[in-house]
Amino acid sequence: MTPAAVLFDMDGTLFDSEPLWDIAIEELAHLYGAQVSAEVRLNMVGRSVDESMVLFHDGIGQPWRDAAASSAWIYDRVTGLFATDLVWRPGAQELLHEVRAAGLPTALVTSTNRRAVEVALDTLGRHNFDAVVCGDEVAFTKPHPDPYLRAAKLLNVEPADCLAVEDSPTGVASALAAGTRVIGVPNAVTLKPMTGLTLLPTLAGATLAALSAATA
Template identity: 60%
Template sequence: MLFDMDGTLVDSEKLWGIALEELAVRAGGKLSEEARLAMVGTSMPVSMAIFRDDMGQPDRPSAPDVDWIHDRVTELFAEGLVWRPGARELLLAVREAGLPTALVTSTARRLAEVALKTLGAENFDVLVCGDEVRRAKPDPEPYLTAAGLLGVPIAECVAIEDSPSGVASAVAAGARVLAVPSDVELPSHDGILLRESLAGVDVPFLAAMFS
């Protein structure tokens, strides 16, 4: 099992939105809704490129903004994360069933480790973070890396995602994909199973994705 984190297991995209809106104010502007939605599920370099373009500041240094965002989101994560509907129940059921499980996130490890205080580090055999891969989502590398570390063929894995970038990564890797949109709508297309939420999803449901 391969789980995305932000917007899939926990309702953290709103916290990223708060931090990015605050950063926009610090930059002397206002973040557009279009830019924020375009950032969902992307790597930090891509998000910051979208941010600079939206601010009309193409030469704005990225490193100070990345540091500020990481510090602010760490504070927001530490205040507590809210589970997405059905996510906690599914994760616990997967672990009870003894299935190898990975967290595959575009978020940096320092932030993922804060989130694990809510998610439970014991619920994952492998953690693949956005700052630990050469090519982030939508490239297939994060999911291929996770499957390799688990020692499970990617074709035998289910990836659960909420963003276009994450879905594209998992599909390109060759996983079975369960897509549960949060902030951004996902079009239905071949190669993914689309649901409104993880409520009611259990291990037999996941097994049926291979039949």
């Protein structure tokens, strides 16, 4: 069944951008005279920066730090990196172009804030999305269903008729909670099999027809 719309996550799904977030997080840890463990970093993947900064501060043993100030620092650094260093994940650009060529509505659904997303859209192509939902534009971001529910509403389609493409457990949880069909393409964090989730090792060679059939 061809979906009524395709909803794409950004970081780790369309772009291999987690290494850019790693750079910013490691630099901030160094600025604070600390190091962030791999376990803490993985737990931050897919979450909003504000939520991630709470985990980050706890992880480096400095829970008293101001999350808003750290978030602002991270976004300043990442926005600069987005302008110069974004790299597409294998098959992601080709799938996005195929979906657009088929005339299907698309949305970008991300926990990243609007300021950084606007920079990323220079590479993604604004014309490739009929709606954009950012982490600072919903009452509750991933893993809450709000972002995907909002995307479906903006596209005037039912969530159950949509196909979401995600890479993180947090994003998958959000899309499943909203009632969409979900393709999971793990990147920085392993995805566990679960009802409603179709796992792929990569989007390389993936076609709209194959994804539709796999999630029917």
